[in-house]
Amino acid sequence: MTRYSVLLHRQTPEYLAACYAPTGSGIRTTLQPEDACSWVMPETAARIARHVSEVLNVEVSIQHCSA
Secondary structure: OEEEEEEEEOOOOEEEEEEOOOOOOEEEEEOOHHHOOOEOOHHHHHHHHHHHHHHHOOEEEEEEEEO
């Protein structure tokens, strides 16, 4: 099944990833595609990508990945 991840185009490309901590959950970035968050629906990935792009002022793209 195809899934979709969000790639941030920084000096070193980084994938969006989830962060789970006792003090609270959130998002972080990772260099490893296998550690990236992924979504089943491309529309959901696009909505997340648009939000991250606006908040962090960074170019992003949607990448195909396999589950």
